[in-house]
Every structure is written in C-alpha cells, then in structure tokens.
Amino acid sequence: MPAAPPLAVDLDGTLVLDDTTGICMGLLWRDHPWQMLGLPLWLWRGRAFAKREMARRVELDPSRLRYHLPFLEFLRQERRGGRLLVLATGSDQKVAQRVADHLGIFQEVFASDGRINLTSTRKAAALVTRFGERGFDYAGNHRKDLPAWRLARQAILVNCPARLVARVQAEGLAHTVFSSDQ
Numbered sequence: 001m002p003a004a005p006p007l008a009v010d011l012d013g014t015l016v017l018d019d020t021t022g023i024c025m026g027l028l029w030r031d032h033p034w035q036m037l038g039l040p041l042w043l044w045r046g047r048a049f050a051k052r053e054m055a056r057r058v059e060l061d062p063s064r065l066r067y068h069l070p071f072l073e074f075l076r077q078e079r080r081g082g083r084l085l086v087l088a089t090g091s092d093q094k095v096a097q098r099v100a101d102h103l104g105i106f107q108e109v110f111a112s113d114g115r116i117n118l119t120s121t122r123k124a125a126a127l128v129t130r131f132g133e134r135g136f137d138y139a140g141n142h143r144k145d146l147p148a149w150r151l152a153r154q155a156i157l158v159n160c161p162a163r164l165v166a167r168v169q170a171e172g173l174a175h176t177v178f179s180s181d182q
Contacts, residue, residue: 004083005153008110008127009075010140011089011096014158017066020091020099021051027058048092052114055092062102071139071158071178072103079105086110086136088127088148090119124148137175149173 012019029036035057042050079085087100088110096111110126112118118126124147127136138148139156143164149155154175157165168174 004078004081004137006084006086006108006131006136007075007078007156008086008088008131008136008138008148008152009106010138010142010145010158011087011091011099013141014139015068015071015075015087016099017068017159020060020065020089020095021054023065024051024054024058024060024092024095027060028054032057046115046117048112048114048117051090051092051112051117052094055094060095060098062099065099068158068178074178075105084108086127088118088123088138090117090123090144120144121147124151127151143167 009015012021038053039050042053075085085106086108087096087106089096090112093109093111093113096109100106100109110118110123116122127138127148128151133151134153136152137154137156138145138152139158140148141157141159146168149168150171150173155168155173156176156178157168157174158178160177165174165177
C-alpha cells in the first residue's frame with residue numbers, strides 16, 4: 001500500500017479554534033500598549049510585516065490555545081502511522097514554529113515570514129512548489145483555503161460553515177469533514 005501523501009494543516013480556525021494573530025495583538029495591547037502606536041505603520045508595510053512585528057514583541061504560549069481536539073487526535077494518529085505533517089499557515093513563522101514545537105507532530109512549517117503573507121493562493125503555490133499538484137492533502141476552514149483545496153489530492157474541512165462545506169462538496173473536493181462540535 002503506498003504511503004499517504006503529506007498532510008498540510010492550517011493553524012487558525014482549523015488546528016486551533018483561535019486566531020493567533022489576534023491573540024498576539026491582544027498580548028501586545030496588554031503587555032506593551034505603547035507599541036500599538038506602531039501598528040498602522042506596520043500594516044502600511046503589509047500584513048506579513050505587521051504579523052512579524054507583533055510576534056517579535058510578544059510570547060504566545062501554545063499550551064493556552066484552544067485546539068480542535070478530535071482533529072488533533074486524528075493528526076496524532078496520522079503521525080503515528082508515519083505520515084508527514086506540515087503546518088501551513090498565514091500566521092507568523094515564530095508563532096507557527098512555537099505551536100509546532102509544542103505539539104511535536106509537524107515535520108515542516110510553512111508560515112508568513114515578514115515579507116510574504118502566506119495565505120490563499122500564496123499558500124497553495126508554496127505547497128505545490130514543495131509537493132507538486134495533487135501531491136498533498138490539505139486541511140483548512142476558510143474560503144481562503146479554496147486555492148489549496150483545489151490543488152490538493154484531498155480536501156479536509158475543519159470547523160467550516162455549512163455554506164462552505166456545501167460549496168467544496170459541490171466542487172467534488174471534500175474528502176473528510178470535521179465539524180466544530182467537540
């Protein structure tokens with residue numbers, strides 16, 4: 001039996017029920033409120049830059065995130081079976097790497113790097129560059145994940161609104177659906 005292709009997993013809203021960039025912003029506001037004055041300038045330089053600047057200034061504790069527990073257990077089983085797991089997120093690299101290190105199940109991390117905001121078509125292109133078209137499965141939760149789902153071998157939907165599930169199923173992409181029920 002051939003090995004399963006790599007499984008690329010989105011972070012915000014998929015693996016975790018939270019928005020890690022929003023959490024970083026809240027931590028910045030709580031711990032360094034005067035630095036929030038830089039936010040408009042950071043955003044002017046781009047979302048990836050703003051995410052990087054916030055991540056540089058705060059320490060997000062991955063043990064305090066709310067994980068989608070049934071999906072996390074699925075990922076752990078996949079990893080135990082030898083599957084390559086990739087965390088692929090628009091969150092900043094520092095945040096993503098902290099989550100990956102905390103969980104210990106991801107072998108690779110694709111994330112925003114201060115220049116490129118790794119979302120939507122940019123994330124899909126990065127995955128295709130690394131694994132080839134149809135050479136990976138992709139788990140996500142948002143309409144911004146459609147480009148990756150369309151280029152993946154199989155789409156895994158996690159915490160998706162019913163309309164998005166229907167749309168992805170109508171396109172013949174959905175393979176597995178994890179509801180938001182825990």
